[in-house]
Amino acid sequence: MLVINNLKATISGKNILKGISLKVKPGEIHAIMGPNGSGKSTLAAVLAGREFVEVTEGTVTYLGKDLLSMSPEERAKEGIFLGFQYPIEIPGVSMVNFMKTAVNEHRKHKGLDPLSASDFLKLMREKKEMVEIDSKLANRSVNEGFSGGEKKKNEIFQMAMLEPRLAILDETDSGLDIDALRIVANGVNKIKRPDNSFIVITHYQRLLDYIVPDVVHVLYDGRIVKTAGKELALELEEKGYDWIKKEVENSILA
């Protein structure tokens, strides 16, 4: 589904990603962990198409296509979804109007007619129930005045509405209490199918108690320094990141 090959990227001239390679197959959940400043969010930004990150080397192939040549909206319509670490408040734009426009753009891309008003509201209702989001939130302006937890739940709701093939969740768990965390994780588990994939970027292991990854990568200083199964997350939880840092430094010295 996604093949990242030797990806290097800079932000304002500073090297952030220093050669990342990664393969995600359909139905897989990959967790990307790592200390602060290791490049996790930059990787998510590159995949979603943010302009402030400049790709200097490497390729990203998504479903056989060159992802880096696509605009952010094309990527979204091809099935990529980014769950934001800091969702944006947009006063004056209603959730209903926002989602209706987005869903119908996706439908247009697939050659389908726009949903009727009643079918759209029905879909909203179903997905709201599915991800246990408060009904009232959907009647407000996009994220305006939402609490941190509500914003993250709203990301999961949007994901449910758009049914992506590849969802990248950028620290969706940060700032969540345990109940909100469970709702977010349950949302992901309900949306998961054999033909879609997730990249879950997280700082802590606790989200992975609820979303069980197939593969865990550790990102450090712009490189993936370790890849293993879900047990790696537990090890990190227990020992922290220092031993990884040491391993990396030792290997450089050696």
Add this chain to the structure above:
Amino acid sequence: MNGKSETTEKYLKLYHDNIDKISDNSAPYLNSFREEAFGRFSELGIPTKKDEAYKYTNLSLFFDHDYASYFIPDAADFEKAEEFRCDISDMDTHGIVLLNGFYPTINEKLRQLPSGVWIGSLNAAAKKFPEIIEKHYGKYAHTDTDGLVHLNTAMASDGIFVYVPEGVILSKPVQVVNLVQAEVDSFSQHRNLIIVEKRAEFSIIICDHTLSPKKFLTNAVTEIFVGEDAHFDIIRVQNEHNAACKITHTFIHQERNSVASSNNMTLHGGLIRNSTYHYLGGEGAESHSFGLFLADKWQHVDNFVNVDHAFPHCTSNQLFKGVLDDMSTGTFNGRIYVRPDAQGTLAYQKNNNILLTDDAKMDTKPQLEIYADDVKCSHGATVGQLDGDALFYLQSRGINKREARLMLMFGFAHEVIQNIKIEPLRDRMDNLVMQRLRGELSRCASCMVKCG
């Protein structure tokens, strides 16, 4: 020349040439203000950029022009106005159609609505209800600095009168459709008086349209009295062509525990200046001043707001927004004046503007003068581009960039529109603004003039 500008001299002459004709038709009480007002006007003159309150607005473009007519209404003028129908079909209103600010003379000049409400011609009302007029006329339009208000008092002969007696709640709004039409370049001045007595509730919508492609200059004064515990809303929808200049001065006088709002929606016009004065003249009064404008080409839109907290425990709120395209320019000047006795004042002001091009320009100036101690006051002004993060957020959900920009601009504008309480009008404004942002014409379907 006595140091007066050539422009001002022209209007002094205009007064002398027309004052007999104006006075002959006007109620004596209206005439009793003219001489003094004329005196004040001759001292102050037509405002120039040297006047602080007009620093960024060049009136000379319109005031230097020679208008072929000074508009004094005549029965024959009104036939076309009577044919005009507004197309907001699901809006249930008491309608008035005005021509160049004046009430038609072919039907009854004053109309009585249920519960003793009167709407119609100010001049006719001044003859029929002298005691009401004498209590309110000329009592609220105070200014020591703006000569245009005095010019209006000196020369205006008519306009709208609305009287809502004590305790009466008018569930339907009054809608005034003000058509500007003449076959020659024209200057007109009208004068409105709206009285909302104790515990009454009332809202008025004023729609300004131009119907012929001539150059127009309008200088209008509206005085509004909002009695104790009364509720009042005024919404202006300005949609005129680029050769039209509209100057409005609205004075809202509020008594104790009253709630009043003003909303200036400027969709189109050559040069627009809206001065809104809120006088909080009793404890617990609450005022809201809203404004939205969309400008392009060489348009200029100037909003001037003066909120006077004269009594304790009053609340005021200002929210003004502008979207400026091409080489259009805009000005916002918001003054909050808190007098020494006005303890417990809450006063808020927000002015946000989006510049869509490098050539568009916006000047914004908050002016806070606070002489009381126990005051909560906040103000903020921004001039900038669309938020890049918000744009990306929409795009990342599959919405193309052009549509995402439109959604953001619409959302920006909607924050002002959502304060309109009359639902069909709110929906209509949303629609008009969306059309305007898409570059389609925002004129109402039945309007005969292409505002382009």
